[in-house]
Each structure stands twice: as structure tokens, then as C-alpha cells.
Amino acid sequence: MTDKMKAVRLHAFGGPDVLCYEDAPTPMVNAGEVLVKVHAAGINPPDLYLRDGYRTLPPEWQPIPTFPLIPGTDISGVIATLGEGVTAFKPGDEVFAMVNFPDDLMKGSGAYAEYICVPAAQLAHKPQKLGYVEAAGAPMSLLTAWQFLINTGHDAPNPFQSFKHSPVALEGKTVMINGAAGGVGHLVVQIAKWKGARVIAVASGRHKAFLQDLGADEFIDYRLTAAESVSQKVDLVIDAVGGANMERFLKVIKPGGALYLVNPLGFAGHTIATELGITVTSTQVRSSGRQLCEAGHLLENGTLRIMLDSTFPLAHASLAHERASQGSIQGKIVLVI
Template structure:
């Protein structure tokens, strides 16, 4: 008889209301995998996109899944069991991970559940000194900031451009972070500061005190001040916000500078960037346990911290998605599983 467990199930694409808390078969770890008893899981933009069926993509790119799906990639929890070939982790270890991303981006990685299977290469020991809520908030957002700003960490083909993304040295540089109050943005501010950059954070005014506390040297409230009229000669802009008119950010960069786009879809300024001698680059974040082990040391000693916007029980995932859809998020939204 199949052992059942609790999970948030998606039986059809749509709004937050299509997420239903119910029973699902408990997964078993395959060769080279670890079964994690999930204590917390966090929300990320791909969760919202998949729940909605990736309707913003061309039809030929949209998913054709087998329902039900279980959303979510980011987890923190405790090792429940290990599969064959696993000696690096033991039952009872506290761990965190970004699960099978982007491999399972169109079918769900299974994190909104009490148990999830995690490939060995994607797992790391949870940092000591932070709880499961904070640890669950880290993986995708922190790996995104890390792979853009510090080390790519893989040689997979880049889906967004013909060349691999290559982070520039940040020591002594001036870095502007657009969308600094969100999940990726608030971590990018801290990573850039840790690497020796002078950091200018751009967000709405409600985030100013937090971002200055996290190390921002200057703050721009985009709701009252034009970024492109406020600063110039930036070495690097990392845009964690996306949306229309990303091209305006070229105006704040010096010749020879760089513009990193976390979500490059819709950017149309490549010709203008070439005229200005600006490198425009993007990349797809990928699961990486070794990098989580490295960033975990910074989380554990307080050099970097994950800001939590709000916490909801797993059974209220639909309410958490409603919160995410309202925007103006400060840090991460997390689901508490136990």
C-alpha cells in the first residue's frame, strides 16, 4: 500500500485558488538522492509562473504537464532517508537545497510538500545560526545573486545568449541594484557589498531603512526620483526587477560598464548597449549544492541574512500566492511545513 503524505497540489493552471492542500504519495529516494522531511519551503517567481501555466511565454514554450503538479524548489529540512550511493549525508542532518532547477521548471520540483527527493549534488548542510524559515528563503534568490555576481558555477548552455555569463570583479566598483527590496535584490546588495563594491540600492521608500541596514551606501526611491537622472558612471547595474523599459538603465552606466538582467525577456536595448560599449548579460540560475555550502558559511556567520516578508502554513499556500501577487514584497515569502 502506498504511503501518503501532505502536499499542495495543482490540478489545473490558474490563479492562487487552484492550489489545494491534500494527500500525495510519499516519494522515495532513488540512487544518488536524499529524502528530505521539509520544515519550510519558500516562494519564487517561477512558482507563480508555473501555477499560471507560463502564459506569458509563446504557446510552443508553454508546459504540457501531467497533473497534479507539486510546485516549489526551495526547501530546508531534515534528512529522512538516503538512496543508494549516498554517503555524504546521514539521516537527521539538517539540510537546504534548490531542487532540480531548471530541469523541472515546467513540471514542478515538489517542494510544497512534507517530503521531497533531492539529488545529492543539489544539497548542502543548513547553516548553523539560522532557522529553517530563513534557510528555506535563501536558495534560489541567493544562488541567483551568487551566479550573477561571484561565480557562475557551471558550463551549461546559456538559454538567453550565445556566450556564457562571466561575473566581473566587484572590489572598488560602484554597483546599482534595481529592485533591491525583493528576494534577489536584497541579497545582491549584500553579496556586492561583501565583494568590496560601493552599492546603490533602488526600491520604493518603504525599503530604505532595511537596505541601508544591509549595507547599501546610497538609496534611491524610484517612486519619487528618476534613477537615470540621479546617478551616472556606474560600473555595474544588476536589474532584479525586470518589466518594461529596462533599456533606461543603460543611461546610468559608464562606457565599458555592464548591465546584468535577472529577467531579460523584453529587453530591446542591445544595439544601444553596443554603441555605449556596455556588456549586457544574463544567465539561468541552476541548482548547486557546492555553492549553497559556500554561501551557507556567510549566512551562518551573519555576513548575509535573508529577510522574511511573511510566513504561511503549508496548507495556506494559496494565501501565500495571493500575497506574492500583490507585490511590494520585502525579502522572501515562506511556507512553514512543521
């Protein structure tokens, strides 16, 4: 290991072309951290938002950057060095993690690189059944699904609402998932089925067989049928897409039901939801090695699967971001290092 590594860095905000594959200093491990030699890095929507300067956020939330910065949060790899005080891991351990999210939301957590320093509390041993690529596709999407559906796992203030998000019991419930084929959505489908729910998956038609294979009981091609036009009422809608007119899903939820918004910015139906007796709730995903370990057992025994949309070499991160921007993602996009 040398004092230089290859990394993808930003020197300015912009489109995929601003991602620069270049030499960067190898990070120095601090107490309570481990230095991981990265084998693969997952791509998530916040990576694209950061690259673009979070222009869709309210002005007071937009970052004041210190360039250059290395984007990315999700990694899998091998521990190279232990920092002082770390006892739960050893050099050579295969691990995966979502790194410093949302703490480094505005400056990049450093995953698009050959090496990264990770707080030991955010690490989990990689499920042996998974390769590095699949493991790198898991952390943010898996933790998002887990914290929405199973346990938030922390008491940090919720930036999206004044009350704590509290997952509802899923057994025997009917759950509609919008964006079911994406990184978060395909895991929500599987977790909901594991917990005993009946699942209605909403995605474009090309994903039908994929989602049925993951356990979806019913499929709606949103290009042919508006999801909110279904005649039956459901107990829970999980919108993993966001964007305009999220309020439309209130039409299909039973009184006393709930609407989970993975990206709640722009939702304007709180008054209507209150009148209908529907709980609208969201939460901010947070790094957790403990929860990755818990959910990792389900990856190990095959209850959950990480599906891959595509892979790209680290040097071609700009092409990976172009793919991510095209939409209709089936599973995860991963950089191979």
C-alpha cells in the same frame, strides 16, 4: 512515515485559488537521492509563473503539464532516508536545497510538500545559525545572486544568450541594484558590499531603512525619482525586477560597464548597448549543493542575512501566492510545514 503525505498540488493552471492542499503519495527515494522531511519551503517567482502556466513565455517554452503537480523548489528540512550510493549525508542531517531547477521548470520540483526527494549533489548542510524558515528562503535567491556576481559554477548552455555570463570584479565599483529589497535584490546588496562595491539601492520608500541596514550606501525611491535620472554614472546595474523598459538603465552606465538582467525577457536595447560599449548579460540559475555550501559559510558567520517578508502555513499556500503577487516584497515569503 506513511505512503501518504500532505502537499499543495495543481490540477490546472490559474490564479492562487488553484493551489490545492491535499493528500499525495509520499515519494520513493532513488539511487543518488535523499528523502527529506520538509520543515519549510520558500516561494519564488517561477512558482507563480508555473501556477499560471508560464503564459508570459514564448509559446515554444510553455509547459505541457502532467497534472497533478507539486510546485516549489526551495526547501529546508531533515534527511529521513538515504538512497543507494549517498555517502556525504546521513539520516537526521539538517539540510537545504534548490531542487531540480531548471530541469523541472515546467513540471514542478515538489517543494510544497511534507516530503521531497532531492539529488544529493543539490543538497547542502543547513547553516546552524539559521532556522528552517530562513534557510528555506535562501536557495534560489542566494544561488541567483551568487551565479550572477561570483561564479556561474557550470558550463550548461545559456538559454538567454549565445555567450557565457562572466561576473565582473566588484571591488571599488559603483553598483546600482533595481528591486533591491526583494528576495534576490537584498542578497545582491549584501554580496556586492562584501566584495567591496559602493551600492545604490533602488526600491520603494518604505524599504529605505531596511536597505541601509543591509549596507546600501545610497537609496533611490523609484516612486519619487527615476533611477535612470541620477547624474552620476555607475559601473554596473543589476535589474532584479525585469518587465517593461529595462533599456532605461543604459543611460546611467559608464562605457565599458555592464547591465545584468535577472529576468531578461523583453529587453530590447542590445543595439544601443553595443553602441555605448555596455555589456548586457544574463544567466539561468541552476541547482548546486556545492555553491550553497560555499555561500552558506557567509550565512553562518553573519556576513549575509536572509530577511523574511512573511510566513504562511503550507495549507495557506494560496494566501502566500496572493502576497507574492502584490509586489513591494521585503525579503522572502516562506511556507511553514
